[in-house]
Amino acid sequence: MAKTLAELRVQIDAVDLELLTLLNRRAALAHAVGEIKRLDGSAVFRPEREAQVIHGLQQANNGALKNESVAKIWREVMSACRALEAPQRVAYLGPAGTFSEEASLRFFGSSIQHVPCLNFDQVFHAASAGAAEFGVVPVENSTEGVVTRSLDLLLHSPLHIVGEISLLVRHHLLRSSPSLDGIEVVMAHPQALAQCQTWLTDHLPHAERRAVSSNAEGARLAATNPVWAGIASERAGSEFGLHTAAHAIQDDAYNRTRFVVVCLPSTMPAPQASGKDCTSLVVSVPNRPGAVHDMLVPLKKHGVSMTRFESRPARSGQWEYYFYIDLQGHPSQANVAAALADLAGLCAFYKILGTYPLAD
Numbered sequence: 001m002a003k004t005l006a007e008l009r010v011q012i013d014a015v016d017l018e019l020l021t022l023l024n025r026r027a028a029l030a031h032a033v034g035e036i037k038r039l040d041g042s043a044v045f046r047p048e049r050e051a052q053v054i055h056g057l058q059q060a061n062n063g064a065l066k067n068e069s070v071a072k073i074w075r076e077v078m079s080a081c082r083a084l085e086a087p088q089r090v091a092y093l094g095p096a097g098t099f100s101e102e103a104s105l106r107f108f109g110s111s112i113q114h115v116p117c118l119n120f121d122q123v124f125h126a127a128s129a130g131a132a133e134f135g136v137v138p139v140e141n142s143t144e145g146v147v148t149r150s151l152d153l154l155l156h157s158p159l160h161i162v163g164e165i166s167l168l169v170r171h172h173l174l175r176s177s178p179s180l181d182g183i184e185v186v187m188a189h190p191q192a193l194a195q196c197q198t199w200l201t202d203h204l205p206h207a208e209r210r211a212v213s214s215n216a217e218g219a220r221l222a223a224t225n226p227v228w229a230g231i232a233s234e235r236a237g238s239e240f241g242l243h244t245a246a247h248a249i250q251d252d253a254y255n256r257t258r259f260v261v262v263c264l265p266s267t268m269p270a271p272q273a274s275g276k277d278c279t280s281l282v283v284s285v286p287n288r289p290g291a292v293h294d295m296l297v298p299l300k301k302h303g304v305s306m307t308r309f310e311s312r313p314a315r316s317g318q319w320e321y322y323f324y325i326d327l328q329g330h331p332s333q334a335n336v337a338a339a340l341a342d343l344a345g346l347c348a349f350y351k352i353l354g355t356y357p358l359a360d
Ligand SMILES: O=C(O)C(=O)C[C@]1(C(=O)O)C=C[C@@H](O)C=C1
Pocket: 030, 033, 034, 044, 045, 046, 047, 049, 050, 053, 077, 078, 079, 081, 082, 085
């Protein structure tokens, strides 16, 4: 005979108690690992080990749970275990409710200490000066292109890139009422205003577009005045008790932002090869005919794919540029190492920004 709801719940309660005992046993083991790491001064956060754990469990999974759920559950379990080893402080553009916060939670799980910052400069400063172990900043958006300030900060920073996250970014028009009537000012980060400009021209042609330090800050301000609106995430809307006056107003339905995770090499060394890696670097070449072409020759010669090539002014007043390059692969691969060595020999300036596993 089928079991009753009450009987099934009794069984669930028993399984939960077993799970709790097991999770606490796991937490105690992680705590012991943390002691070893504290004594030898090695990094607490080991993304490659976490990826291995999840992969192993997904291979072993033959139950009803989807592999995607297995990954989500263990990411959180390991986030909680990591926090027992040592609290991991993560700096990002705040306040609460920004996409940078969402990217941080996606990468580290929810057991982090939040260090919300006023701008990207502060994020870099927090992670370099020891106020946070890690920083998370956007570097490019599929609609608007590069986030120039992040690239400029990476150039001279002692921080290196140890990971990336790609987020589907849906912007909503948020305000204290659910209609579009009477909106005089729309506030958001300049990147979000740019990502929604066609919608704003079509639907709110007379509203002033006001740039503020973050989308969540725009949402916070929108809650203080009925003729103001903000462009931000659903999370920011609920954080500040706002209505969604228009959903998904970004001009491109597939609008994505790529974030990178940065830290001091002493906090965490470059991740080992995962099999699907990216190496980011910034270079400059002497200002002479063919120099940019020559720079790409080593990549072709050693069969290394370039997935990104951006230029930024060198600010010398001489029309000189820094080139930001993403390569597929890890320097532990012979062809990547050879291409990098050849490239370094051609460049007036050469800096590896980091090597890290590609986002899923
Ligand atoms: O294996 C380790 O190095 C651990 O610290 C344990 C653990 C885990 O919970 O499994 C926690 C944090 C690390 O990022 C990787 C894995």
